[in-house]
Amino acid sequence: MSKQTSAVEPHGWTKFFLHTNGWLVYFFFYAPILLLVVFSFSDSRNVGTWGGWTLEWYAEFAESRNARSALSTSLQIALVSTVVSVVLGTMSALALERFEFRGKQVFDALLYLPIIIPDVTMAVMLLLFFSQFFELLGTVFGIELAKGVGSITLSHIAFSISFVSVVVRARLAGMDSKMEEAALDLYATRWQAFRYVTMPQILPGIAGGGLLAMTLSLDDVVITQFVTGPGGTTLPVYVFGLIRKGVTPLINAISVVMLVASMLLVVLSLLLERSRSGSGTA
Amino acid sequence: MSAAVELTAITKRFGDVVAVDAIDLVIEDGEFFALLGPSGCGKTTTLRMIAGLDFPTEGSLKIFGDEVGTLPPNKRPVNTVFQNYALFPHMNVLDNVAFGLKMSSVGKAEARAAAREMITTVQLAGLEARRPTQMSGGQQQRVALARALVNRPKVLLLDEPLGALDLKLRQEMQGELKRLQEELGISFVFVTHDQEEALTMSDRIAVMNEGRLLQVATPEEIYEKPVNRFVANFIGQTNLLEGTVENHDTVCLANGARVAAPSEHATGTAVAVSLRPERAHIRDRGDIPPGETSVDGIVERITYLGNARVYDIRLDWMTMEVREENRPGMQVCEPGTDVSISWDPSAISVVTD
Amino acid sequence: MTAVEAPEADEEVLEVTPEFEAAAERQERRRGFLLALPEFGYLTLFFAVPLVIVVVYSFATRNRFGGTDLSGWNVDSYVKLAEPLVREIFFRSVWLAALTTVICLVIGYPFAYYLATRSLRVRNVMLVFVMIPFWTNFLVRNYAWRVILGNDGPLTKTTEFVGLGEHEYLFTQTAVVLGLVYGFLPFMILPLYAAIERIDRRLLEASRDLYANGFQSFRHVLLPLSMPGVIAGSILCFIPSLGAYVTPEILGGAKTTLLGSYIVTQFLTARNWPFGAAMSFVLMAIMLAATVVYFRKGGRTL
Numbered sequence: 043m044s045k046q047t048s049a050v051e052p053h054g055w056t057k058f059f060l061h062t063n064g065w066l067v068y069f070f071f072y073a074p075i076l077l078l079v080v081f082s083f084s085d086s087r088n089v090g091t092w093g094g095w096t097l098e099w100y101a102e103f104a105e106s107r108n109a110r111s112a113l114s115t116s117l118q119i120a121l122v123s124t125v126v127s128v129v130l131g132t133m134s135a136l137a138l139e140r141f142e143f144r145g146k147q148v149f150d151a152l153l154y155l156p157i158i159i160p161d162v163t164m165a166v167m168l169l170l171f172f173s174q175f176f177e178l179l180g181t182v183f184g185i186e187l188a189k190g191v192g193s194i195t196l197s198h199i200a201f202s203i204s205f206v207s208v209v210v211r212a213r214l215a216g217m218d219s220k221m222e223e224a225a226l227d228l229y230a231t232r233w234q235a236f237r238y239v240t241m242p243q244i245l246p247g248i249a250g251g252g253l254l255a256m257t258l259s260l261d262d263v264v265i266t267q268f269v270t271g272p273g274g275t276t277l278p279v280y281v282f283g284l285i286r287k288g289v290t291p292l293i294n295a296i297s298v299v300m301l302v303a304s305m306l307l308v309v310l311s312l313l314l315e316r317s318r319s320g321s322g323t324a
Numbered sequence: 325m326s327a328a329v330e331l332t333a334i335t336k337r338f339g340d341v342v343a344v345d346a347i348d349l350v351i352e353d354g355e356f357f358a359l360l361g362p363s364g365c366g367k368t369t370t371l372r373m374i375a376g377l378d379f380p381t382e383g384s385l386k387i388f389g390d391e392v393g394t395l396p397p398n399k400r401p402v403n404t405v406f407q408n409y410a411l412f413p414h415m416n417v418l419d420n421v422a423f424g425l426k427m428s429s430v431g432k433a434e435a436r437a438a439a440r441e442m443i444t445t446v447q448l449a450g451l452e453a454r455r456p457t458q459m460s461g462g463q464q465q466r467v468a469l470a471r472a473l474v475n476r477p478k479v480l481l482l483d484e485p486l487g488a489l490d491l492k493l494r495q496e497m498q499g500e501l502k503r504l505q506e507e508l509g510i511s512f513v514f515v516t517h518d519q520e521e522a523l524t525m526s527d528r529i530a531v532m533n534e535g536r537l538l539q540v541a542t543p544e545e546i547y548e549k550p551v552n553r554f555v556a557n558f559i560g561q562t563n564l565l566e567g568t569v570e571n572h573d574t575v576c577l578a579n580g581a582r583v584a585a586p587s588e589h590a591t592g593t594a595v596a597v598s599l600r601p602e603r604a605h606i607r608d609r610g611d612i613p614p615g616e617t618s619v620d621g622i623v624e625r626i627t628y629l630g631n632a633r634v635y636d637i638r639l640d641w642m643t644m645e646v647r648e649e650n651r652p653g654m655q656v657c658e659p660g661t662d663v664s665i666s667w668d669p670s671a672i673s674v675v676t677d
Numbered sequence: 678m679t680a681v682e683a684p685e686a687d688e689e690v691l692e693v694t695p696e697f698e699a700a701a702e703r704q705e706r707r708r709g710f711l712l713a714l715p716e717f718g719y720l721t722l723f724f725a726v727p728l729v730i731v732v733v734y735s736f737a738t739r740n741r742f743g744g745t746d747l748s749g750w751n752v753d754s755y756v757k758l759a760e761p762l763v764r765e766i767f768f769r770s771v772w773l774a775a776l777t778t779v780i781c782l783v784i785g786y787p788f789a790y791y792l793a794t795r796s797l798r799v800r801n802v803m804l805v806f807v808m809i810p811f812w813t814n815f816l817v818r819n820y821a822w823r824v825i826l827g828n829d830g831p832l833t834k835t836t837e838f839v840g841l842g843e844h845e846y847l848f849t850q851t852a853v854v855l856g857l858v859y860g861f862l863p864f865m866i867l868p869l870y871a872a873i874e875r876i877d878r879r880l881l882e883a884s885r886d887l888y889a890n891g892f893q894s895f896r897h898v899l900l901p902l903s904m905p906g907v908i909a910g911s912i913l914c915f916i917p918s919l920g921a922y923v924t925p926e927i928l929g930g931a932k933t934t935l936l937g938s939y940i941v942t943q944f945l946t947a948r949n950w951p952f953g954a955a956m957s958f959v960l961m962a963i964m965l966a967a968t969v970v971y972f973r974k975g976g977r978t979l
Contacts (some may be wrong), residue, residue, distance in 0.1 A: 071806070381698050
């Protein structure tokens with residue numbers, strides 16, 4: 043839409059309302075987050091009360107063995123599930139966008155389901171699955187397996203893989219497939235065409251999908267709670283447990299750390315967005 | 325010496341659809357050759373089969389005598405200038421042009437030197453570090469040419485090479501392409517739906533429709549002596565006067581008038597007499613120069629084109645177009661005037677379906 | 678990545694035949710299939726199979742020890758869905774999810790329009806500040822409200838200070854709706870923005886030229902054209918609200934149990950797996966129906 047003002051531009055009360063609504067929405071988005079940050083530095087046992095500056099709660103977080111181990115568990119799971127989702131998701135995005143094969147429509151439908159399904163339902167599905175699966179392994183092969191980091195990672199892959207596929211596929215769809223033909227015509231093998239022509243161009247999509255997968259993994263409470271077991275406490279599950287026992291300033295501090303992590307991912311994705319528009323296809 | 329490209333009974337089917345129907349075509353070395361036809365006629369599929377981007381269903385496809393029909397594109401000694409160029413947006417001009425050489429494992433330094441040289445040939449020296457997205461359409465076209473030609477292909481294939489350019493630039497690039505082709509001495513095979521472009525640039529034209537090859541000939545022959553109704557209609561403007569062959573010299577038109585029209589067709593064959601608008605002339609009713617054939621009609625409408633006027637003339641059984649160049653002091657007929665249209669018997673051609 | 682090689686004709690056979698063409702095509706299809714296979718297999722094992730297990734469980738029997746007997750198949754769990762308590766929770770969930778969606782729409786539509794009509798520069802900056810909450814940890818964002826709405830939190834104190842008296846905000850339905858709106862407003866704004874931004878401004882001008890007033894031009898041109906965005910945003914708000922678990926757990930109380938929390942309870946505390954499975958399945962069916970309606974309406978973005 044053009045910059046120049048036209049007669050259809052809202053004016054009078056409508057314009058006033060639109061402006062006010064705009065600012066209120068931003069206030070609504072950011073005021074709670076900012077308050078949380080402020081209170082995380084508050085020297086008071088009460089989470090919502092100001093009692094002067096302190097870094098005590100961050101120190102407590104740093105010293106808490108449970109919190110630290112939850113953080114490292116979260117990061118491990120996020121890393122593994124992101125890498126696996128990115129590799130598998132990119133492959134299937136290529137298959138769906140560039141190839142025809144039997145069962146493609148079924149796969150396409152199956153791919154969208156994890157995206158639109160409520161996470162409580164997905165949690166139930168995976169809980170029942172792992173219960174049955176481990177029982178089966180126990181009775182048939184005598185292998186004793188328990189839920190934990192492994193089952194959490196497998197579950198996180200299951201819900202983030204589709205997001206990666208969709209993001210990468212959108213990127214591939216925006217790329218002229220003639221480029222790949224041009225590469226073949228210029229003596230590249232199929233692998234070289236992918237390596238030197240397709241991949242550099244869809245890289246922002248792959249990275250964006252990866253960031254999304256990582257965010258989803260670091261965000262999840264419900265599914266993790268259902269498929270967790272000994273040693274499988276992620277940071278969100280740990281925090282959630284703390285909140286249910288009663289809020290403490292420690293939670294404020296941990297929340298702010300998680301907030302900062304989220305922000306870092308946002309900044310990264312925005313930088314990617316910029317590089318994407320910078321080298322857009324003509 | 326064998327032909328640059330030789331297609332024998334090449335057929336391409338996509339499922340039940342026959343895209344290319346058993347065509348035979350020989351393209352000589354050093355020829356500027358056009359595949360011309362409306363969209364969906366199979367011309368692009370034919371080009372893609374030569375490039376190796378589609379495999380033919382049946383037939384034989386030879387390049388300089390070697391059967392290549394089953395080879396993938398990276399094993400064929402041809403290169404393509406793609407429609408809309410398909411330049412790699414993440415590489416600069418130099419890397420785009422050097423791509424083919426790098427892939428065929430020519431040393432990096434050598435590849436770059438050759439690429440630079442070719443960039444100079446297409447008059448883009450100094451722009452090696454630019455990204456294709458920062459270039460004009462004409463410049464992109466030159467990069468695409470350089471990227472293909474640097475590999476010294478035995479045949480260069482071009483898919484609608486000028487389609488994305490505006491008129492001025494297109495005319496300039498037509499000359500440029502012709503110059504390059506003469507300089508390199510290899511054959512250029514290009515696909516176009518623009519008959520004017522085909523006429524201007526090619527040594528020979530193949531007219532295609534619905535997967536079939538209708539006529540392969542020089543531009544002049546295609547224009548002057550189209551083999552059938554489709555070719556006559558597709559190449560330039562024409563009037564088709566329906567009739568039947570009376571004998572080898574005469575065709576009896578739909579209104580019963582007899583016109584001199586030499587043809588090889590048997591008596592009674594349904595034919596059409598093709599008469600180009602600029603080959604016919606408007607005369608005062610009955611004022612026919614000796615030796616010319618004529619029909620009578622009424623001026624219905626006049627379209628002013630600047631350098632010419634096009635008259636729509638209403639006959640008893642059809643409407644004809646006549647194009648008269650504007651010359652000083654020329655007499656202009658008003659709509660409604662009774663006139664005759666006359667032409668030299670050599671101006672027409674007799675076509676069938 | 679699997680290393681894909683060029684279709685290699687047998688060096689001996691250099692003849693074009695329909696068989697060769699078919700073989701090349703088969704190879705191409707196989708290549709596509711192999712690329713899709715790892716994820717296809719993964720989703721089959723960890724999504725499709727679990728889905729089937731949920732259905733199977735919903736017909737199973739809960740034994741006296743809180744375990745599940747995969748025998749004595751019955752539809753008791755589905756019958757149980759009609760019990761008053763379950764009905765109450767179900768209608769409360771639908772009501773709160775619908776309320777959340779409507780509030781998001783009412784706030785989000787003018788905002789998305791406002792966003793879409795800014796100059797490109799301003800718009801990009803504004804979009805960034807919508808993306809940030811979109812990406813920010815959901816649990817943390819809900820927890821922030823727990824702090825604000827708490828008994829001695831800033832909001833309570835402010836209202837007391839202004840003289841509006843003491844209010845209990847936490848553990849009410851209002852708190853839950855607030856948390857849900859806060860959580861899902863970005864999901865409403867982004868598709869709405871995408872839909873409105875695509876609309877050619879000249880269409881609005883044309884409607885004004887044809888004597889529509891501001892409201893008529895909104896009602897008859899802008900709104901119908903942005904409908905795909907409205908539907909997409911509503912689905913993206915409604916489905917997660919309906920299945921919400923974290924928000925009611927943090928901001929709600931005993932009287933605000935929603936479907937999501939109730940399902941979780943069946944598994945983690947009440948240990949009635951068949952019933953929990955049946956409810957999950959119904960929730961999923963509602964979600965699927967909503968999505969199918971959306972795609973029928975010609976929507977493409979999710």
